[in-house]
Amino acid sequence: MKIAFVHNLPSGGGKRSAFDFIKSMVKNHTVDLFYIDETSENYMDVRDIVNNVILVPGPKTKGGLGIIYSMIKVKRIYAEVARKINNGGYDLAFVMQCKICNSPFVLKYLQIPSLYYCQEPLARSLESHNWDRGWLNFFKKTVFRLRVYIDWYNAQGATLICANSRYSVENIYRYYGVYPRFSKLGVDINHFRPLGLKRKLVVLCVGELSASKSQDFIIESISTMKVKPTIHFIYNSTNKNYKSYIQKLADSHDVIVKFDELVKDEELIKAYNSASVILYTSKLEPFGFVPLEAMACGTPIIGIAEGGIRETIIHNKTGFLTERDTIEYGKAIETLLEDELLRKIMGQNGRQYVSENWTLDQSYIELEKNLYRTANLVLEK
Numbered sequence: 001m002k003i004a005f006v007h008n009l010p011s012g013g014g015k016r017s018a019f020d021f022i023k024s025m026v027k028n029h030t031v032d033l034f035y036i037d038e039t040s041e042n043y044m045d046v047r048d049i050v051n052n053v054i055l056v057p058g059p060k061t062k063g064g065l066g067i068i069y070s071m072i073k074v075k076r077i078y079a080e081v082a083r084k085i086n087n088g089g090y091d092l093a094f095v096m097q098c099k100i101c102n103s104p105f106v107l108k109y110l111q112i113p114s115l116y117y118c119q120e121p122l123a124r125s126l127e128s129h130n131w132d133r134g135w136l137n138f139f140k141k142t143v144f145r146l147r148v149y150i151d152w153y154n155a156q157g158a159t160l161i162c163a164n165s166r167y168s169v170e171n172i173y174r175y176y177g178v179y180p181r182f183s184k185l186g187v188d189i190n191h192f193r194p195l196g197l198k199r200k201l202v203v204l205c206v207g208e209l210s211a212s213k214s215q216d217f218i219i220e221s222i223s224t225m226k227v228k229p230t231i232h233f234i235y236n237s238t239n240k241n242y243k244s245y246i247q248k249l250a251d252s253h254d255v256i257v258k259f260d261e262l263v264k265d266e267e268l269i270k271a272y273n274s275a276s277v278i279l280y281t282s283k284l285e286p287f288g289f290v291p292l293e294a295m296a297c298g299t300p301i302i303g304i305a306e307g308g309i310r311e312t313i314i315h316n317k318t319g320f321l322t323e324r325d326t327i328e329y330g331k332a333i334e335t336l337l338e339d340e341l342l343r344k345i346m347g348q349n350g351r352q353y354v355s356e357n358w359t360l361d362q363s364y365i366e367l368e369k370n371l372y373r374t375a376n377l378v379l380e381k
Contacts, residue, residue: 006095007096018096019049036056058078078106118172123152152176184366197274200275216249217326223326224330225333278300
């Protein structure tokens with residue numbers, strides 16, 4: 001098939017999944033990239049692997065009320081993207097999310113079948129842990145609901161929606177009123193692999209530095225321990241206030257922290273292989289690549305028993321799942337740090353589990369089925 005790929009993703013797990021999907025897709029199909037922001041290719045550049053690249057310059061993401069201007073302008077830009085696709089002889093559009101409007105407006109303008117791979121509905125951002133109290137935030141939240149409506153409205157235009165976890169399937173139906181299909185993600189087990197490095201008394205946390213990722217919970221959990229390991233934070237984005245807050249919190253609890261931003265994959269894989277344990281405490285995370293990457297590298301992981309990570313971490317086999325309780329979480333860390341043999345066994349189990357269930361090939365087989373399912377849905381109509 002001739003496929004138009006549309007996205008405006010930030011750096012992170014969503015963009016990694018896009019890169020991996022397209023890398024497999026071009027083996028069987030002609031794939032052209034349509035994008036509106038060159039910075040969206042600063043991380044995992046898809047332009048290097050697609051057949052053709054079409055840039056339709058659009059607005060950047062703005063903060064505050066500036067987002068309203070971006071939303072108005074991006075609607076017109078996506079109409080132009082859709083016009084080019086509709087006139088381009090494409091069999092299908094494969095669409096992923098947008099930094100400005102989440103579900104892109106292009107879904108409403110396309111006249112060909114569209115498969116929308118949705119990480120999560122924007123309405124999830126209304127959850128209480130994403131907002132501070134106060135009248136100003138009450139006003140911001142009210143304005144934000146307009147974006148949530150636009151996200152819902154645009155998503156209705158997709159021929160088929162796919163989700164990255166069973167948890168996301170439920171959320172997408174809850175907020176969009178449309179049942180998506182579960183289409184699993186996977187990791188490159190030849191890339192994320194054990195290196196046989198010596199493990200350090202370090203726990204590793206990978207991901208955006210933000211309140212929703214709960215790095216403060218990690219510090220507070222480690223503060224309950226007698227022997228406190230160093231926490232290595234590797235992150236792709238943050239704001240200065242939150243990073244400063246984390247540093248001050250660590251200092252107040254006599255916990256040593258180390259920060260590294262936007263490291264290359266080679267450094268990330270070494271970090272996975274050097275740490276004794278990987279910690280993952282995001283609040284209601286829809287999926288999360290970190291547990292799979294960690295396990296593929298043979299490193300045990302400790303997560304919170306909520307959201308999509310309940311579907312990837314096997315409690316007492318590849319790591320631990322705990323309640324969101326600092327004492328319980330701290331004890332889980334202690335258990336692994338004090339038992340080298342248990343860490344080794346869980347690491348081996350994790351590597352085997354990912355190799356058997358969460359590879360890129362297995363992931364793409366599911367996506368390929370859904371690509372053809374999307375085309376057939378239109379024919380059936």
